[in-house]
Amino acid sequence: MTEPESTRAILDDAWGHIPQTRETTAGLGSFTRLRIERIISIVVGLGSVALGAQAFFAALGPGQESPGWHVPLMVMTFVPLAAMLVACLAGRGVRLFAGLFALIYPLALILWPIATVGGSADPDNQPWIWYLVNVATVASVLAFPLLLQIVWTAFVPILFGVVRLIQGAFARDYWFSVALDVSFALILGGMLVTLGWVFRSVAANVDETRARAVESYAAAAAADAAEQERIAVAALMHDSVLAALIAAERARTPRERTLAVAMAREALTRLANTEQDSEEGSDEPREAASLADDIERAALELGVHVRVERSVTESTPSMPGRIARALVLAATQAVANAAQHAGGSGLAVTVEGSADPAHVRITVRDTGAGFDLDRVPHDRLGIRASIFARVAAVGGTSSIESDRDGTTVQLEWREGTP
Structure with a gap:
C-alpha cells in the first residue's frame, strides 16, 4: 500500500x-x-x-x-x-x-x-x-x-x-x-x-x-502501523545481516567481495530506514541549504529550539533526496542525543557546503559532560544505527569526538559517492 x-x-x-x-x-x-x-x-x-x-x-x-x-x-x-x-x-x-x-x-x-x-x-x-x-x-x-x-x-x-x-x-x-x-x-x-x-x-x-480526537486517533494508528513495520523490518534485518556476514566470510574473488559489499550496504540501508517516518518525501535532488530548514523543523518537533548556522555557497551541488534525508535524520538524532544527555547545553548546528571540493558537512556540537563511545552498550542504536549506519548507507562519513568539554558530531557527504 x-x-x-x-x-x-x-x-x-x-x-x-x-x-x-x-x-x-x-x-x-x-x-x-x-x-x-x-x-x-x-x-x-x-x-x-x-x-x-x-x-x-x-x-x-x-x-x-x-x-x-x-x-x-x-x-x-x-x-x-x-x-x-x-x-x-x-x-x-x-x-x-x-x-x-x-x-x-x-x-x-x-x-x-x-x-x-x-x-x-x-x-x-x-x-x-x-x-x-x-x-x-x-x-x-x-x-x-x-x-x-x-x-x-x-x-x-x-x-x-x-x-x-x-x-x-x-x-x-x-x-x-x-x-x-x-x-x-x-x-x-x-x-x-x-x-x-x-x-x-x-x-x-x-x-x-x-x-x-480523530486527529489523535489517526496519529496513533499511523504510529502503530510504523511500529509494526519496524518489527517486520527487524525480522528481515536478521536474515539480511546474517546473509551479508556469511557472504563476506566466504568471499574469495573480487566479484564475491563486490557482492558481499552490496549485500552489506543493502542491510545498512534497511537498518537506517527503519526509523524513517511516513513523510519521507520524494527522491528528487535537494539543495544543500534546505537541509538546515529540515533540521530546524525536525528539532522543533522534538521540543528543541535551535538555529542552524548556514555556510553554503551557491555553487554547492544538489544531492539525491535519499542522501539528504539520511543526513537530516542523522543530524536530528545527534540533536536529540545532545538534548537528552547534555541538556542542550551549548547546542549549535552548522551546515556547510561548497563546490570545490563538492561536499556537504553538518556539524552538531554541545558543551555537555561528554561520553566514552567505546562504553556505549551495543544494543543502543541511537549512535550506531541512527548516525553511523544511516550515513554509511548513503556513502557518507560520520565521526564523533567527545570529552569533558563537550561532544562534536560531524556528518559529511561528497559528490560522487552513492
Missing part, C-alpha cells in the same frame, strides 16, 4: 467510528454545530408559528389602522413571516428568510404611527403587530452574527415602545403599559439570544474536541 493510500485508509477508519449522516458528510468538523443549528431553526419555527398565528387572528379582528393601511401592513409582515416559517421547518434558506423578516418588521413598526393616524387606540389593548416583536428578535438569532443579534434584541422592543408612545401622543396612560411591554420583550429576547449563544458555543467546543 502506498503512503497516500495508507493515510487515507487510516483517516477513513477514524471517521468510520463516528455516526455518518447527511450532516457529517456535508461538513466534516461541524457535526454538532450543524445539528444544533437545525434544532434551533425547528424550535424557532414552531415558536414563531404559535406567535404568528396569534398575531394573524388578532389582525383579522378590528384593527387600529386606517382601512387603506390594514391589508398592506398585513401582507408586508405576514408574507416574509410565512417564508421564514417554511424555511425553518424545511431546513433550507433559513438565514436568508429570517434576515428578511428581521429587516422588514422594523419597517412595519416605523409605518405603524402613520397607519394609525386618526384612529382610536387603547393603551390596555395590544395591537396585532405587538405579538411579533420577539419573533423579529429571534429571527436575528438565525440570521445575524452575535453582536448584531444583541443590537437587534434591544433595538426592536425599544422601537416598538417609541412607536406606541407616538401612536398614543405620549399620553400618560401609555407610559406604564408600554414600559411593561418593552421590559418583557427585552427580557425574553435577551434569554433567546443567550440560549442561542450557549448552544452554539457548546457545539463548537464539541466539534473542536471531536476533530482533535
Whole structure:
C-alpha cells in the first residue's frame, strides 16, 4: 500500500467510528454545530408559528389602522413571516428568510404611527403587530452574527415602545403599559439570544474536541502501523545481516567481495530506514541549504529550539533526496542525543557546503559532560544505527569526538559517492 493510500485508509477508519449522516458528510468538523443549528431553526419555527398565528387572528379582528393601511401592513409582515416559517421547518434558506423578516418588521413598526393616524387606540389593548416583536428578535438569532443579534434584541422592543408612545401622543396612560411591554420583550429576547449563544458555543467546543480526537486517533494508528513495520523490518534485518556476514566470510574473488559489499550496504540501508517516518518525501535532488530548514523543523518537533548556522555557497551541488534525508535524520538524532544527555547545553548546528571540493558537512556540537563511545552498550542504536549506519548507507562519513568539554558530531557527504 502506498503512503497516500495508507493515510487515507487510516483517516477513513477514524471517521468510520463516528455516526455518518447527511450532516457529517456535508461538513466534516461541524457535526454538532450543524445539528444544533437545525434544532434551533425547528424550535424557532414552531415558536414563531404559535406567535404568528396569534398575531394573524388578532389582525383579522378590528384593527387600529386606517382601512387603506390594514391589508398592506398585513401582507408586508405576514408574507416574509410565512417564508421564514417554511424555511425553518424545511431546513433550507433559513438565514436568508429570517434576515428578511428581521429587516422588514422594523419597517412595519416605523409605518405603524402613520397607519394609525386618526384612529382610536387603547393603551390596555395590544395591537396585532405587538405579538411579533420577539419573533423579529429571534429571527436575528438565525440570521445575524452575535453582536448584531444583541443590537437587534434591544433595538426592536425599544422601537416598538417609541412607536406606541407616538401612536398614543405620549399620553400618560401609555407610559406604564408600554414600559411593561418593552421590559418583557427585552427580557425574553435577551434569554433567546443567550440560549442561542450557549448552544452554539457548546457545539463548537464539541466539534473542536471531536476533530482533535480523530486527529489523535489517526496519529496513533499511523504510529502503530510504523511500529509494526519496524518489527517486520527487524525480522528481515536478521536474515539480511546474517546473509551479508556469511557472504563476506566466504568471499574469495573480487566479484564475491563486490557482492558481499552490496549485500552489506543493502542491510545498512534497511537498518537506517527503519526509523524513517511516513513523510519521507520524494527522491528528487535537494539543495544543500534546505537541509538546515529540515533540521530546524525536525528539532522543533522534538521540543528543541535551535538555529542552524548556514555556510553554503551557491555553487554547492544538489544531492539525491535519499542522501539528504539520511543526513537530516542523522543530524536530528545527534540533536536529540545532545538534548537528552547534555541538556542542550551549548547546542549549535552548522551546515556547510561548497563546490570545490563538492561536499556537504553538518556539524552538531554541545558543551555537555561528554561520553566514552567505546562504553556505549551495543544494543543502543541511537549512535550506531541512527548516525553511523544511516550515513554509511548513503556513502557518507560520520565521526564523533567527545570529552569533558563537550561532544562534536560531524556528518559529511561528497559528490560522487552513492
